[in-house]
Amino acid sequence: MPTGTLTANDAVIRVDSLRKTYGDLVAVDGVSFEVARGEVFGLLGPNGAGKTTTVEVLEGLRTPDSGSVSVLGVDVVKDVDAIKLRIGVSLQTAALYPKLTVTELLDLFRSFYPSGRPTDELIELMDLGEKRATRTKDLSGGQRQRLSVALALVNDPELIFLDEPTTGMDPAARRALWDVIAGLKSDGRSVLLTTHYMEEAEVLCDRIAIMDHGKILESGTIDALVGQHFKERAVRFDAIDSLGDARLTGLEGVTSVQRDDGVVVLYTNDVPATIGGLLAATDELGVEPANLAIRRASLEDVFLDLTGRALRD
Amino acid sequence: MNALLRLTVANIRSFVRDRAALFWTLAFPLIFVVLFGSIFSGGNTDRKIGFADEDGTPASAELKAAFASVSGVVLVDGAKADLLEGMRKGDVSSVIVVPPGYADTVAAKAAPASVTVYTDPSQSAADGSTRQLVGFVLAMVNQEASGQPPAVTPAFETVQTNDVTFISYLVPSILGMSLMQLGIFSAIPLVADREKLILKRLQATPLRRWQLVGSNVLTRLLIAVFQTVIIITVGTAFYDVQISGSWFLIGALVLLGSLAFIALGYVIASFAPTEEAANGMTSVVQFPLMFLSGTFFPIDAMPDALKMVARAMPLTYLGDALRQVMVEGTPFSPLWVCFAVLAAWLVICFGIAARFFRWQ
Numbered sequence: 001m002p003t004g005t006l007t008a009n010d011a012v013i014r015v016d017s018l019r020k021t022y023g024d025l026v027a028v029d030g031v032s033f034e035v036a037r038g039e040v041f042g043l044l045g046p047n048g049a050g051k052t053t054t055v056e057v058l059e060g061l062r063t064p065d066s067g068s069v070s071v072l073g074v075d076v077v078k079d080v081d082a083i084k085l086r087i088g089v090s091l092q093t094a095a096l097y098p099k100l101t102v103t104e105l106l107d108l109f110r111s112f113y114p115s116g117r118p119t120d121e122l123i124e125l126m127d128l129g130e131k132r133a134t135r136t137k138d139l140s141g142g143q144r145q146r147l148s149v150a151l152a153l154v155n156d157p158e159l160i161f162l163d164e165p166t167t168g169m170d171p172a173a174r175r176a177l178w179d180v181i182a183g184l185k186s187d188g189r190s191v192l193l194t195t196h197y198m199e200e201a202e203v204l205c206d207r208i209a210i211m212d213h214g215k216i217l218e219s220g221t222i223d224a225l226v227g228q229h230f231k232e233r234a235v236r237f238d239a240i241d242s243l244g245d246a247r248l249t250g251l252e253g254v255t256s257v258q259r260d261d262g263v264v265v266l267y268t269n270d271v272p273a274t275i276g277g278l279l280a281a282t283d284e285l286g287v288e289p290a291n292l293a294i295r296r297a298s299l300e301d302v303f304l305d306l307t308g309r310a311l312r313d
Numbered sequence: 314m315n316a317l318l319r320l321t322v323a324n325i326r327s328f329v330r331d332r333a334a335l336f337w338t339l340a341f342p343l344i345f346v347v348l349f350g351s352i353f354s355g356g357n358t359d360r361k362i363g364f365a366d367e368d369g370t371p372a373s374a375e376l377k378a379a380f381a382s383v384s385g386v387v388l389v390d391g392a393k394a395d396l397l398e399g400m401r402k403g404d405v406s407s408v409i410v411v412p413p414g415y416a417d418t419v420a421a422k423a424a425p426a427s428v429t430v431y432t433d434p435s436q437s438a439a440d441g442s443t444r445q446l447v448g449f450v451l452a453m454v455n456q457e458a459s460g461q462p463p464a465v466t467p468a469f470e471t472v473q474t475n476d477v478t479f480i481s482y483l484v485p486s487i488l489g490m491s492l493m494q495l496g497i498f499s500a501i502p503l504v505a506d507r508e509k510l511i512l513k514r515l516q517a518t519p520l521r522r523w524q525l526v527g528s529n530v531l532t533r534l535l536i537a538v539f540q541t542v543i544i545i546t547v548g549t550a551f552y553d554v555q556i557s558g559s560w561f562l563i564g565a566l567v568l569l570g571s572l573a574f575i576a577l578g579y580v581i582a583s584f585a586p587t588e589e590a591a592n593g594m595t596s597v598v599q600f601p602l603m604f605l606s607g608t609f610f611p612i613d614a615m616p617d618a619l620k621m622v623a624r625a626m627p628l629t630y631l632g633d634a635l636r637q638v639m640v641e642g643t644p645f646s647p648l649w650v651c652f653a654v655l656a657a658w659l660v661i662c663f664g665i666a667a668r669f670f671r672w673q
Contacts, residue, residue: 059517061673081519089517095510099327111319112518135330151514 010073012037012159012190013058018067020053027053029214030067035192035207040185042201043194044299045211046307051194052092054211055163058192059089072159085113088152092163092194094144098137102128102147105136106154113155126150127176141168149177153184160184162193166200178203198299208299210306217306222299229305230297232267235274237289239264243281251277258304265304267297316520320528321535324502328532338536342491342544349483350552362443363396363408364388370416376428379450380409386446397431407432407443481555484548485635486608491540492567493602493628496574497595499533500582500666504591512672522672530575537571558638562645565652566638570631573655576662577627583669602628627658 013035020028028050035041043051056062058071060080069076071083097105106119123132126146131139136147145168152160162181166174174197181204184191195201201208202222209219218225232255239262248257253270268274271294282289328334364380366373381388389396389405396408408431418426428451432443503525506512515525541563548554556563581598585591604610605619606628612620623629634651637643645652 061513061516084517084519087517089514091510091514091517093510095514097323097327097506097511098509099330100323104323104326108319108323109518112316112520 010037011035012039012072013041013192014068014070015054015058016068018054018057018069019065020050020057020062021065026214028057028064031211031214031216032067033209033216033219035190037190038185038188039206040181040191040193040204042205042208043192043211044196044198044201044208044303045194049211050214051211052163055161055192055194059087059161060084085155086158088155088157088160090145090148090152090160090162090165092167094148096136096144096147096151099135101133101135102139103132105147106150109151110154116155117153119154122150122153125153125180142170142173145169146173146177149180157189159190159192162191164194164196166195166197174200198303202299210303212307218302225302226297226299229302230267232269232297233271233294234297234301235266235268235271235278235292235294236263237278237292238262240282240285240287240289242285242287247281248278251281253277256305258301260304265301267301317524317528317531320520320524321531324528324532325535327502328536338491338495339540339543341494342487342540343547345487345490346484346544346547346552349487350480350548360443361387361389361405362446363399363405364390365393365396365408365410366390367393367413368411368415372416372419373411376411376415376450380446383446383450400431400433409447480548480552481640482636484544484552484554485639486632488541488544488567489570489606489628489632489635490603490608491544492537492570492631493574494599495533495537495540496571496576497578497581497599497602498592499529499575499578500670501578501588501591501595503529503579504582504585505588507672508588516672530572533575534568534571537567541567556639557642558640559642559644562638562648563635566631566634566655569652569655569659570627570635573627573631573659573662576659576666579666579670580662583666583671602626605629606632608632627655630654 011034013033015034016032018028018031019026031050031054033041043054045051053062057064057069058076060071060076060083063077072086074082076083097108100108102123103119106122110116110119123129126149128143128146128150131143136144139147145165149162149165152162165181166177169177178200181191181193191204193200193204205222207219207221208225209216210225211217218228220228239259243264245257245259248254248264248266251266251268252273253268254266254274255269256267258265258267266274266278275292275294278289362380364377366377377388380386389399391399393408393410396405399405400408410429410431412427412429415426415428428447430443430447503512506515512525545554545556549556577598578595581594582591585594601622605612605615605623606626607623608628612623612629615623630651634648634655637648
């Protein structure tokens with residue numbers, strides 16, 4: 001097998017012990033993961049977790065301090081130019097020439113590559129038809145984001161990096177972009193995306209990695225991650241001042257207690273006993289638990305458990 | 314190559330769609346040409362001078378006839394107060410007042426007769442030429458009064474030729490200044506693109522840096538050529554500027570000068586963290602370049618220390634070479650020093666910028 005080619009089962013991204021510092025700040029601290037061909041892989045984490053730095057090393061925009069990074073079977077540090085033809089990139093901030101129109105910008109980027117997709121097809125795909133003659137500075141946030149994704153597809157890439165692609169989009173536009181990403185996957189392309197949105201990861205990603213403080217805390221399929229962390233179910237309600245953690249932990253069936261932003265989540269392996277105990281306790285205090293709900297643990301819970309904070313924008 | 318040309322087209326589109334940039338690079342030099350052109354090529358239009366004869370004698374009429382005999386001068390009669398008001402409104406450029414008793418004083422010959430001349434020093438050209446005119450006329454009158462024939466006949470034609478020559482010198486100076494401004498501001502779009510992360514996005518494509526810089530430089534050179542054509546066309550079409558030198562040398566100077574200033578612009582941008590800083594720093598650099606290059610003030614009149622600075626300025630050499638080629642038709646051989654200095658600036662600035670320009 002000649003170097004640089006891959007079989008269908010090979011990894012399109014292989015990161016091993018990647019490390020990147022800026023002065024004293026360790027942005028990425030020994031990260032390792034792989035993305036298989038045809039997979040949509042999600043990097044999740046709060047702001048400053050090191051997601052963007054990781055992605056930018058993979059895109060050849062930053063040089064790692066140490067570790068090995070191969071993209072499409074090519075060492076990024078050694079031969080970044082060979083990769084650029086075959087990847088598509090949408091940066092976290094859509095960087096567009098403000099005075100060019102949608103069509104002009106797509107045509108311009110298309111001219112950087114020897115082959116690619118026709119501009120009209122991309123405009124159609126990203127639903128920018130009505131805006132084709134609009135200058136990019138006059139586009140809305142969501143439209144800019146869609147144009148940024150369209151620009152990532154001009155060279156018909158095998159692997160696409162999307163850094164926070166749906167930020168600033170309304171729910172309808174977000175769902176439309178999810179369809180586009182699902183379409184890329186069904187074409188056999190691979191996608192690495194970073195996101196703030198749990199739902200987005202749950203809908204799109206075959207596998208995810210949760211990052212915080214420059215490290216990957218966990219990775220795997222969402223079901224596996226949830227199952228691994230929570231055999232329990234979650235009982236949530238609005239926090240009550242007089243009801244402390246000591247009392248809650250003592251309730252029957254409760255394995256752990258999480259608090260975030262005025263909401264208490266009890267993880268329990270015996271829902272009826274926990275609810276019974278909770279209601280008895282609140283009765284005693286003369287209050288009622290507001291917005292009481294029972295659900296299965298989700299990715300959100302895994303995230304909260306791992307990082308101690310909720311993931312939202 | 315295709316990418317470089319496409320990017321150049323995109324740059325030109327962005328430039329043309331930026332009305333402020335368009336104004337500053339194209340209209341501003343034109344305003345200079347028109348402004349100075351109108352002031353200094355006034356020889357073709359008659360100059361109106363107010364004449365208040367408060368004496369009303371044959372002697373004062375004779376003086377008036379002497380002024381009226383000068384070609385290009387139109388005397389406007391009136392009372393002193395009205396004429397001064399007219400001067401404020403711009404109807405006349407200056408006012409000559411012959412006071413009562415003028416004839417008696419001339420006849421008495423005891424003391425020189427006085428004629429009051431009102432000029433506006435803020436209108437320096439009109440001011441100067443009126444003083445000159447009055448000087449000539451009074452000299453004539455004095456000589457006639459002394460009974461001797463005028464020793465020298467004033468050649469008013471020369472005065473007019475001088476005016477035309479001045480604008481001829483001015484056009485290459487303004488051209489040099491415009492090329493300088495265009496050049497040193499040339500890296501600012503790149504700094505802006507860096508700030509907007511466009512450069513980062515481009516870095517993720519196969520586009521090469523030489524293509525990026527090449528298209529930016531090509532864009533600027535095209536604008537420089539356009540600017541040159543406009544300035545020279547307006548100068549020759551409206552102000553009788555004669556271009557005597559070789560077009561090839563003019564073109565070579567325009568390109569080499571632009572490249573040197575573009576390189577200088579990249580040096581400034583190399584040390585500017587933001588677009589705003591780059592704008593500010595470039596403006597600061599632009600003023601000494603403009604005022605210490607003999608464009609507006611002659612270098613010979615400067616103190617020695619400033620002369621040294623002026624002799625190092627690239628615009629001094631670009632302006633000088635342009636003036637010599639365009640006005641005097643000087644060939645390349647005596648101008649090689651100018652070419653060499655501009656080339657040296659280009660090479661040194663390119664080296665510094667290549668070393669220090671930050672892409673991220």
